[in-house]
Amino acid sequence: MSALMQEMNAKALRLGIPLSVQLDLTYRCNERCVHCYLDHDDHGEMTTPEIRSLLDQLAEAGVFFLTMSGGEILLRKDFFDILEYARALLFCVKLKTNAMLIRERQADRIRSLGVDSIQISVYSHRPEIHDAITKVPGSLGRSLDAIRFLRAQGLKVIIANVLMLQNIHDYPGVKALAADLGVAFTIDPTITPRMDGDRSILSLNINQASLRQVFRDEALVGDVEEFCAPPKQADEDDLDVLPCSAGHSACYVSPYGDVYPCVQFPLPSGNVRRTPFLDIWRHSGQLNEVRSIRTRDLPSCSRCVHVVGCTRCPGLAYMEGNMRGPSSQDCEKSFAKTGIPSNNLLSRKSRWEALVHIQSAKELVTLPAISPTPAP
Amino acid sequence: MNNHRYVARSSEIAARRLGNEMMIMSGKDSTLFSLNEVATVIWEAADGLTTLDEIVEHKICQEFDVELAEALRDAEALAEALAEHGVFLLSDEPFQYAPSGKEQK
Numbered sequence: 389m390s391a392l393m394q395e396m397n398a399k400a401l402r403l404g405i406p407l408s409v410q411l412d413l414t415y416r417c418n419e420r421c422v423h424c425y426l427d428h429d430d431h432g433e434m435t436t437p438e439i440r441s442l443l444d445q446l447a448e449a450g451v452f453f454l455t456m457s458g459g460e461i462l463l464r465k466d467f468f469d470i471l472e473y474a475r476a477l478l479f480c481v482k483l484k485t486n487a488m489l490i491r492e493r494q495a496d497r498i499r500s501l502g503v504d505s506i507q508i509s510v511y512s513h514r515p516e517i518h519d520a521i522t523k524v525p526g527s528l529g530r531s532l533d534a535i536r537f538l539r540a541q542g543l544k545v546i547i548a549n550v551l552m553l554q555n556i557h558d559y560p561g562v563k564a565l566a567a568d569l570g571v572a573f574t575i576d577p578t579i580t581p582r583m584d585g586d587r588s589i590l591s592l593n594i595n596q597a598s599l600r601q602v603f604r605d606e607a608l609v610g611d612v613e614e615f616c617a618p619p620k621q622a623d624e625d626d627l628d629v630l631p632c633s634a635g636h637s638a639c640y641v642s643p644y645g646d647v648y649p650c651v652q653f654p655l656p657s658g659n660v661r662r663t664p665f666l667d668i669w670r671h672s673g674q675l676n677e678v679r680s681i682r683t684r685d686l687p688s689c690s691r692c693v694h695v696v697g698c699t700r701c702p703g704l705a706y707m708e709g710n711m712r713g714p715s716s717q718d719c720e721k722s723f724a725k726t727g728i729p730s731n732n733l734l735s736r737k738s739r740w741e742a743l744v745h746i747q748s749a750k751e752l753v754t755l756p757a758i759s760p761t762p763a764p
Numbered sequence: 765m766n767n768h769r770y771v772a773r774s775s776e777i778a779a780r781r782l783g784n785e786m787m788i789m790s791g792k793d794s795t796l797f798s799l800n801e802v803a804t805v806i807w808e809a810a811d812g813l814t815t816l817d818e819i820v821e822h823k824i825c826q827e828f829d830v831e832l833a834e835a836l837r838d839a840e841a842l843a844e845a846l847a848e849h850g851v852f853l854l855s856d857e858p859f860q861y862a863p864s865g866k867e868q869k
Contacts, residue, residue: 392796396787403783452780452787480778480789502776502791544794 396452400637401630405450406669408638410651413439413470414459415643419486419522421509423552423592425582426459433643436466438661440473442641445665447477457484457651459643468497475501482507484548487534488527495537505544507574508535511554513561521554535569545571551602552579552592563607577602578717581707583654593717599724616725620696627684627695632702635678639669649678653703655711678702681712688714692731694722771819771843772812772853779807792850802828803842810852812859816843 389397400407414433415426434442446454454474461467462485474481483498487508490498498506508531512518518528538545547566549559559575566573577594581587594602602608609615630636635649635657645661647668648654657675658668669675681702684690689700692714699722704715714732723729729737773779776791786799786807799807802824809819816839824835846852853859 390796392798396782396796396798399782399785405782407782447780450780450782452778452782452789475775478777478779502778504778504789504791504794 397633397637400450401633403450404670406446406637406639407451408453408455408633409446409451410455410457410638410640411439411442411446412457412459412641412643412651413461413464413467416463417458417460417486418463418488419460419524419527421511421522422554423521423550423579423589425580425589427582427584428459431644433464434645434661436469438645439466439470442645442660442665443470443474443477443479445660447479449666449669452480453482454479455482455484460488461485462489462494468501471498471501471503475503480504484509486522486527486531487538488524488530490534490537492537492540495534495541495543498538499541499543503543505546506538507546507548510547510549510562510565511552512558513565514558517555517558521552532565532569535571539570545569547571547573549573549575550579551575551577551594551598553594554592556594556598559602560607575602575608577721578701578704580652580704585707587707590717596720596724599720603721603725617697618726619694619722619728622695627682627690629683631681631683631686631700634702635675639675641665647672647675649675650703652701653678653706653711655703655706678711686712686714688731688735693728694719694726694730698722698730768815768817769843769854769856770812770814770858771806771810771816772855772859773807773810774850774853777851788846788851790849790851795849797846797849797851802830802838806839806842812853812855816840 397407414430415428416430417428456471461483464470471481481503483503483506485506485508510518510528510531511521515528519525535545547562549562551559563573577599579590579593581590603616604612606612634653638650640648640651641660642648645659646656647658647660647665649657655674655678657672660668683695689695689698692698698718700718701715702711704717705711705713708716714730716732719730719732723733778789778791780787781804784801784804786804788797788799789795805823805827806819809823817836820835820839821832824830824839825832843852843854847854
């Protein structure tokens with residue numbers, strides 16, 4: 389991040405301005421990815437006038453970066469009307485899409501509207517893997533065609549490669565593909581629980597050994613020694629930092645108008661159909677609670693050896709049951725980087741051991757009862 | 765630069781007021797700019813129908829304690845620099861279309 393961007397972020401924090409907002413236009417999708425956290429049925433999306441009104445309010449609130457995502461954003465028939473309206477309000481617009489519906493005409497329109505960047509999910513360079521994850525035959529081919537159309541327009545494209553059990557061996561191929569296409573590449577080794585709380589898809593997460601391997605790939609992380617360095621000793625100032633920008637200078641709005649601190653932090657904080665956005669942003673009890681939390685307020689994490697360098701996601705912690713608690717997926721990452729377990733992992737281990745002892749003790753106690761003593 | 769030139773905001777940018785400053789990203793090269801309070805006044809007045817010297821004389825010199833010649837020199841430099849990144853459009857004739865943005869707060 390540039391020094392000026394850091395300065396802008398700091399200023400937004402001081403002034404209480406939501407510098408970045410992700411707006412999901414729809415949860416409907418033309419793919420059915422195995423790891424997706426969304427319910428794709430339409431439960432009453434905001435109408436075009438409602439979204440226009442929301443965009444007016446976001447501009448008024450000072451939002452600069454507007455990420456439009458979904459679901460698949462191009463499934464909305466009014467997508468280009470919304471995009472045009474957003475650009476007229478001078479947002480810096482970023483799109484997240486699977487690009488299946490982007491052909492030459494759409495790419496040309498996206499360029500003419502001055503979109504900043506387009507992030508496209510590519511799971512593998514091999515169609516049989518990518519298409520098995522999206523459950524749509526031919527989807528890799530269509531997404532790659534779209535990337536070529538967008539590049540031909542001179543647009544900035546980023547390939548996002550979510551890592552999971554199905555594609556863990558393919559990221560070097562996707563990275564090479566991105567280089568061939570002349571686009572940026574980013575990986576994400578985090579599978580997010582479903583927004584309804586179902587955590588079953590977490591079983592798709594890559595294991596500790598794979599995570600360790602990814603974090604030691606120089607082509608991805610640069611200086612491995614620095615990236616995987618032992619945790620730094622925390623001082624008093626480290627405990628006063630904000631855990632994350634969610635709810636501080638960023639937030640998320642769902643297709644139904646629900647406001648959350650972040651797409652990965654589904655704490656209902658208000659709905660723009662009932663309350664003006666700025667009222668929610670300034671006065672929501674939930675957002676203000678999120679804002680009140682400093683690292684020192686995290687009971688386990690503040691005493692953890694990884695407190696300084698941890699990537700702890702408060703949203704994942706919330707979905708684990710406590711927004712002040714640890715995010716186990718980030719504990720796993722810290723462990724994979726350094727080989728040093730977090731407080732949370734140690735405590736889970738000791739709880740597991742205790743459970744084993746209890747079971748053993750129970751066995752001992754109950755054995756006589758289930759083994760009838762022969763009558764004398 | 766000729767101060768009688770007309771200045772307009774490009775539509776190929778992203779912009780938002782942040783406190784008393786204006787945050788602008790060039791669509792041409794994604795360069796990020798932060799305009800201070802004085803530059804923000806010029807930005808907001810750049811409607812494509814007013815010349816730079818009129819903006820300086822009627823807005824800057826009215827609102828800030830600065831000599832006209834010095835203000836003109838600085839405003840010229842600002843307009844040239846922003847024009848290089850496609851943030852401002854400069855013309856000897858008034859622009860025929862409305863400047864960018866529904867909202868310039």
